[in-house]
Amino acid sequence: MKIWPQSLQGQLALRLAAVFLTATLIGVGLLLWQGSEASDDFGLTMLRYRTGELAQHLARASDGRAELRLPKDLARLYRGDPGANLYAIRTQSGQVLASGRSIANEISKWHFERDTRNFRLEEFGPRQEDYYGLAATENSAIGPVSVVVAHSSDADAIAVTMLEYFARRLAWIIPLFALFTLAIGVLSIRVSLRPLAEISRRAAKIDQKSIDVHLPAAGLPGELVPLVQAVNSAFDRLQDGFAAQRRFTANAAHELRTPLTMLTAGLDELPEGPAVIKLRDDVARMNRLVSQLLRVARLDAVPSDLDGRTDLCQVATCVVEYLAPWAIAQDRRLGLEGADTPVYVRGNSDQINDAVRNLVENAIYHTPAGTEVTVRILPEGGLVVEDMGPGVPASDRNHIFSRFWRGKGKSGPGAGLGLSIVAEIVRLHGGSVDVVDGAKGGASFRLKFQPG
C-alpha cells in the first residue's frame, strides 16, 4: 500500500495536517497545564486571604482573654468538625486561642514559625480526607498570631470540574478549528497550483505539428519559472534539430537531384540506341533510390501531423494517375477498384500517398509484362494491391518489410527500401500491412489504417 502521496498537493496537505495536529496537541496541553497551575495559585491566594480575615476577627474580651468573634457567614464556612474548612489560631508562645476541635491536637504539635508556609494533611480526621492548608503569621488586636487554615481537596473539585468542562469544550472546538484551517490551507495550495495545471494543459496540446509552442511563464509562482524556462529552451533545441533535419533533407534532395537532372537531360541529347536506353534505366533506378532515401530520412527525422483525415480513394486515384504513364511505358496496366465512395482514414495524406505509391511501384516491378496491377479500396479503411507476379514465398513474408532486405538471388531494380518505407509509415499510423497469395496468383499486399 502506498501511504505517501505522489502529488505535491497531497504531500503539502499531509504535512500541513501533521503540523496542525502537533500544534493543537501542544496548545491544548499547555492550556490545561496553565489552567491547573492557575487554579493552584488561586487556592493559595484564597487561603492567604482567609488567614488575614480570621486575624481581623480576633479581639480581646472584657475579661482580658482573646476571643474570636466570627460573623455568621464565616461561622458557616468553618462549620462542622471536621468540615470542609479547618482553622486554628495560636499565639507566638504556642497557646491555641481558637480552633476547630479536631485540628487543635495536630496544630499543637507543630513548631511555630514566623514564615508563611503551606502544608498538606493526608487522610486527616474521621473522614480520612486530604486537606491543603496555609500557616501564616498575622497581626491582630492581641498582637502577632499564627493563623492556620486548610480546606479539603474536595473543595477544589469545582476548579477541577471547571477545567474539565473547559477541556471538553476545547476537545471539539479545536479539531473543528484545525479542520477549518486545513481546508483553507488545501484550498490555497490548490489555487497556487492552478498555473501548473494551466501549463500542463498547454503542454498537452503540443504535438508533432506544433512543436514551436512555448509554455507561458507569465503569472507563474517564482519557483516554477526556472522549470518552465528550462522546458522552453529544450523545446527550442528540439525545434532547431528538426529545422536542421528539414534543411538537410531539402538540401540533400537538391544536391542529389541536380546531377541526376544533368545526366537525364544529357542522355536525352544523345542519339537513341541500346546503350542510351540502358543508361536511362540506370539513371531512373538511381533516381528512385535517391527518392526513397530522402523519404526514409524524412520519416526518420521530421515529425509530421498524423491526425489528419485522409480519403484513401483520393490518395489511390492520385497514385494510380501518377504512376499509370510509367506503368504503361513498362507495358504494365493499372486498375483501381472500389473508389466510388470516399473511405476516410486517420493519417497524414502525404505519407499514406508514399506508402501506396511504394506498394504499387513494387507490384509493377514484379508483375509480368502485359498484366495488370490492381488497387482495390476496402471500405473498412484499407486497400489491397495485387499483382500477377511470382508472389512472396511464405518464408520471406516476415523479412520483406525490413530495410535493405532483398530476396535470395533477386536482382530486381529496388534497393529494398520501398516496403520498409511502407512498414514504417504503417507503424507510425498504428495501421498494418501484410502480404498473402493473391486471388489471381501473384502477391496481394493489404494495407490497413485507423478509420478517420
Next chain:
Amino acid sequence: MRLLIVEDEMRIAELVRAGLMRAGFAADIACTADDALAALEVGSYDAAVLDLGLPDSDGIDILGKARRAGLTIPFLLLTARDTVEDRVLGLNAGADDYLVKPFAMDELVARTKALLRRPGLALGVMLEAGNVQFDTIGREARVAGEPLALPRRELDVLEHLLRRAGRVVPKAVLEEKLYGAGDELESNAIPVHVSHLRRKLIAAGATPEIHTVRGVGYLLEEKS
C-alpha cells in the same frame, strides 16, 4: 515563342535550352533571381521555366514578385523537392505547373507546350501527339496528314486526351467536359466513345495509343 529559363546550374540551363530550341522555341537563360527579374521586366517572354533553388533567392519569391508586378505569363516550376506540401506551396504562389527533378526533356517540352496553349493564349490552335493532329478551331482531326472523320463526342474526347497527352485524364473529367450538368448520362457512355475512338485511331495507323487505366481514366501515349 520566347522562353526564359531561370536556373543557377549552368549545365542544366543549357541542356534545357537545347531541348526547348529543338522543339522550336527560343530561350534565354538567367542564373540569379536579380537577372531573372530584370529579364522578365524588359523582355517579352511567353513563358518561364523556373528553378526553385537559386543561390540568391528562392524561386517562389521571383514568382511572387512577377505576379505582383502584373506578369501573367505561365510559369513552369522545376524543383528537387517532391512532397505534396512543396507542390501545393508552388502552385499557391502562382505557378502553372510543376516538374520534379530529374525530368525527361520530352516531358519538359510537352508541359511547356501545354502551358502555352492554355485558353487566352494565342497558341493552341493545333494539338499534336505523334502523327495525330487536332485543329481546335476547325475541329478537325488528322492522322499522318489524312483527315479522320469523327463524331462530335469522339472529337471532344480526342481533344481532351491530346491536351493532356502522356497523362491520365480522369473519366469523371471527360464526363464533366462532354456533358452538361443537366444531361442524362449513361454510365458506359464515355467508355463507348473511347473504345470507338481507339479503334478508329488504330485503323487509321495512328502512332499514339489510348490506354485505359481501369477505374480512373484514360491516357494517350506514343507507343514506346
